[in-house]
Amino acid sequence: SRSHRITVLAGDGIGPEVMIEALRVLDAVQAKFGFQVTRTEHLVGGAAIDATGHPLPPETVDASEKADAILFGSVGGPKWENLPPDIQPERGALLPLRKHFGLFANLRPGVCLPSLTHASPVKNELIKDGFDVLCVRELTGGVYFGKPKGRHEENGEPVALDTMIYRKSEIERIARVAFTAAMGRDKRLVSVDKANVLASSVLWREVVIEVAKDFPEVQLSHLYVDNAAMQLIRRPGEFDVLVTENLFGDILSDEMAMISGSLGMLPSASLGQRHENGLYFGMYEPSGGSAPDIAGRGIANPIAQILSLAMLLRFSLGETGAADAIDAAVAKAINDGYRTGDIATGAEGEIRVGTAAMGDAILAGL
Amino acid sequence: SRSHRITVLAGDGIGPEVMIEALRVLDAVQAKFGFQVTRTEHLVGGAAIDATGHPLPPETVDASEKADAILFGSVGGPKWENLPPDIQPERGALLPLRKHFGLFANLRPGVCLPSLTHASPVKNELIKDGFDVLCVRELTGGVYFGKPKGRHEENGEPVALDTMIYRKSEIERIARVAFTAAMGRDKRLVSVDKANVLASSVLWREVVIEVAKDFPEVQLSHLYVDNAAMQLIRRPGEFDVLVTENLFGDILSDEMAMISGSLGMLPSASLGQRHENGLYFGMYEPSGGSAPDIAGRGIANPIAQILSLAMLLRFSLGETGAADAIDAAVAKAINDGYRTGDIATGAEGEIRVGTAAMGDAILAGL
Numbered sequence: 001s002r003s004h005r006i007t008v009l010a011g012d013g014i015g016p017e018v019m020i021e022a023l024r025v026l027d028a029v030q031a032k033f034g035f036q037v038t039r040t041e042h043l044v045g046g047a048a049i050d051a052t053g054h055p056l057p058p059e060t061v062d063a064s065e066k067a068d069a070i071l072f073g074s075v076g077g078p079k080w081e082n083l084p085p086d087i088q089p090e091r092g093a094l095l096p097l098r099k100h101f102g103l104f105a106n107l108r109p110g111v112c113l114p115s116l117t118h119a120s121p122v123k124n125e126l127i128k129d130g131f132d133v134l135c136v137r138e139l140t141g142g143v144y145f146g147k148p149k150g151r152h153e154e155n156g157e158p159v160a161l162d163t164m165i166y167r168k169s170e171i172e173r174i175a176r177v178a179f180t181a182a183m184g185r186d187k188r189l190v191s192v193d194k195a196n197v198l199a200s201s202v203l204w205r206e207v208v209i210e211v212a213k214d215f216p217e218v219q220l221s222h223l224y225v226d227n228a229a230m231q232l233i234r235r236p237g238e239f240d241v242l243v244t245e246n247l248f249g250d251i252l253s254d255e256m257a258m259i260s261g262s263l264g265m266l267p268s269a270s271l272g273q274r275h276e277n278g279l280y281f282g283m284y285e286p287s288g289g290s291a292p293d294i295a296g297r298g299i300a301n302p303i304a305q306i307l308s309l310a311m312l313l314r315f316s317l318g319e320t321g322a323a324d325a326i327d328a329a330v331a332k333a334i335n336d337g338y339r340t341g342d343i344a345t346g347a348e349g350e351i352r353v354g355t356a357a358m359g360d361a362i363l364a365g366l
Numbered sequence: 367s368r369s370h371r372i373t374v375l376a377g378d379g380i381g382p383e384v385m386i387e388a389l390r391v392l393d394a395v396q397a398k399f400g401f402q403v404t405r406t407e408h409l410v411g412g413a414a415i416d417a418t419g420h421p422l423p424p425e426t427v428d429a430s431e432k433a434d435a436i437l438f439g440s441v442g443g444p445k446w447e448n449l450p451p452d453i454q455p456e457r458g459a460l461l462p463l464r465k466h467f468g469l470f471a472n473l474r475p476g477v478c479l480p481s482l483t484h485a486s487p488v489k490n491e492l493i494k495d496g497f498d499v500l501c502v503r504e505l506t507g508g509v510y511f512g513k514p515k516g517r518h519e520e521n522g523e524p525v526a527l528d529t530m531i532y533r534k535s536e537i538e539r540i541a542r543v544a545f546t547a548a549m550g551r552d553k554r555l556v557s558v559d560k561a562n563v564l565a566s567s568v569l570w571r572e573v574v575i576e577v578a579k580d581f582p583e584v585q586l587s588h589l590y591v592d593n594a595a596m597q598l599i600r601r602p603g604e605f606d607v608l609v610t611e612n613l614f615g616d617i618l619s620d621e622m623a624m625i626s627g628s629l630g631m632l633p634s635a636s637l638g639q640r641h642e643n644g645l646y647f648g649m650y651e652p653s654g655g656s657a658p659d660i661a662g663r664g665i666a667n668p669i670a671q672i673l674s675l676a677m678l679l680r681f682s683l684g685e686t687g688a689a690d691a692i693d694a695a696v697a698k699a700i701n702d703g704y705r706t707g708d709i710a711t712g713a714e715g716e717i718r719v720g721t722a723a724m725g726d727a728i729l730a731g732l
């Protein structure tokens with residue numbers, strides 16, 4: 001039977017509890033679809049700091065290099081909040097992982113199911129049918145990693161700077177990912193930049209327009225980032241795929257996630273180069289954070305983690321049947337009325353559940 | 367009697383029509399409060415491009431140099447959309463004005479009156495009492511103007527870059543503006559940065575914390591920009607004053623404006639150095655754009671322009687009585703039920719009006 005290998009980095013906060021549910025789902029689809037996933041668990045984030053002094057121990061990186069993909073939980077919490085940024089769980093684990101594995105393409109669905117519009121902060125009449133936006137964020141370029149970066153003195157005064165830089169090839173490859181994703185959806189792509197101010201955005205827009213020639217069926221448009229931040233709130237349902245550079249993507253995909261009201265249901269994929277067989281090395285993680293305030297109480301929504309597993313199966317292992325089955329089982333659990341606290345209203349027909357019972361409901365649908 | 371001098375740059379789209387109402391209000395408060403404003407009108411934006419080929423003719427700058435303040439309408443429209451960014455109405459007028467006059471402090475109120483929560487895209491139960499947030503955006507630094515900025519080739523490949531740069535003194539002066547503003551309000555300040563990634567943000571945070579020592583009564587907290595983009599949507603009512611760098615301010619203040627649902631009611635001030643007498647040279651303009659889709663139809667909401675005039679009177683002319691009177695007259699017009707289309711619901715008691723009739727209602731309240 002087909003065999004794969006992943007590393008499991010559960011991390012902090014609700015990470016370990018939602019990961020348990022994802023791994024139960026993985027067991028079930030393995031058995032059902034006849035493949036084998038060898039998985040090894042490793043330290044990351046605050047848990048790794050506590051055990052080894054470092055948020056991303058070399059051992060975790062080494063093991064992940066031998067794997068086809070990383071299933072990531074979440075990292076961070078108040079305990080490590082006052083460490084210097086470089087060695088904080090989030091920054092100290094995520095940025096090096098992205099850079100080391102060349103994870104340049106961050107796919108973040110911003111989905112609000114029609115049955116969950118009440119959970120969105122946006123008025124129901126603006127999102128009657130829910131919405132389904134895919135944010136494609138460039139993840140290894142721009143102002144995150146650009147050099148020079150740092151601090152110096154000028155006339156005795158401290159000055160600090162970062163460099164927002166893009167080379168054409170970096171823009172081209174993320175644009176291709178976005179256009180390809182749009183082809184599999186509603187064929188509408190909005191590219192977000194600040195080309196009225198930034199030189200890097202002028203190049204961004206030029207290259208996106210050039211790549212568009214290879215995807216004549218996709219309807220391309222452009223928004224300035226300030227306008228995008230407004231339009232996402234007013235008319236989220238009008239977006240299909242959105243592509244943007246690293247920093248804008250950081251802001252807009254989080255904004256989008258908040259607008260969806262379903263933070264606990266949103267997975268994400270961070271993909272590296274595509275292999276010859278069409279699959280990617282990738283890292284998969286919930287869009288929400290480690291939610292230390294509710295950790296350990298068995299009430300976190302495991303769906304984001306479970307859908308992250310589905311993305312992993314789809315993009316890194318090529319187990320499309322299993323991925324589809326998980327997506328369907330999640331949809332069924334929601335349709336059947338199962339609700340963790342974050343998405344519950346108390347409406348009739350809702351079945352209020354905790355983390356494990358939501359896992360059970362999804363397993364039952366497989 | 368006290369005499370002042372301003373330039374009036376009405377610009378494009380709805381600019382000229384809402385400006386008429388603001389100038390009627392100016393006439394009224396002059397008479398009532400016993401001061402004189404000499405005003406001269408000048409070309410800016412698309413109107414200036416059409417007449418002179420340039421969005422910011424030297425004559426407009428020269429005249430503004432001799433004035434105490436600029437009352438600005440709005441610029442831009444489809445007619446000039448395909449010009450190169452540098453000479454487009456928005457960028458080609460606004461950025462040079464900011465730089466030339468050193469307008470480093472952009473104050474943008476994000477206000478949703480309790481009676482206008484229905485106009486906000488956010489669910490009413492999240493903004494029951496409305497909200498009143500003041501965004502303080504640094505306006506002449508950061509990635510907007512940082513050098514190097516531009517494009518070159520590396521190994522035959524185009525590369526483009528911008529420099530996000532702050533010197534300590536730039537951060538210090540905007541922080542002082544923000545703390546001072548907070549002292550006159552609810553004494554809570556949120557500084558927004560991305561100090562987990564950006565060197566410029568690490569300095570930003572350091573300097574803000576240092577300035578805080580001079581304002582011990584103000585409660586200071588910090589948010590990363592991605593988190594701020596989320597929290598503004600979920601709990602706008604919990605913010606008092608927000609201070610951030612140029613690019614983040616561009617995005618967040620527009621997001622805030624959209625969340626308020628009252629774009630047509632939001633003024634802004636862009637202030638330069640403070641004079642010895644406590645007043646600032648400043649430019650005052652509505653937060654919304656030129657709204658070409660509704661221009662010329664007499665339906666635009668003039669309130670943003672009228673409140674911009676009130677800010678001008680307050681910060682640049684020191685005519686506090688007149689400014690207070692305008693603010694009160696606007697509040698009364700809203701309380702009395704006057705509504706332009708952008709803020710109307712059709713609820714009982716509403717009096718649906720156009721631009722001029724809203725102007726009348728406000729004049730009546732003076």
Ligand SMILES: CC(C)[C@H](C(=O)O)[C@@H](O)C(=O)O
Pocket residue numbers: 090091094095250562563592
């Ligand atoms: C923790 C931080 C460095 C990271 C980022 O800015 O990319 C996070 O906000 C994210 O979006 O994954």
Ligand SMILES: CC(C)[C@H](C(=O)O)[C@@H](O)C(=O)O
Pocket residue numbers: 196197226456457460461616
């Ligand atoms: C037109 C543009 C250059 C400008 C900016 O980015 O500052 C505008 O968006 C604004 O906020 O006034």
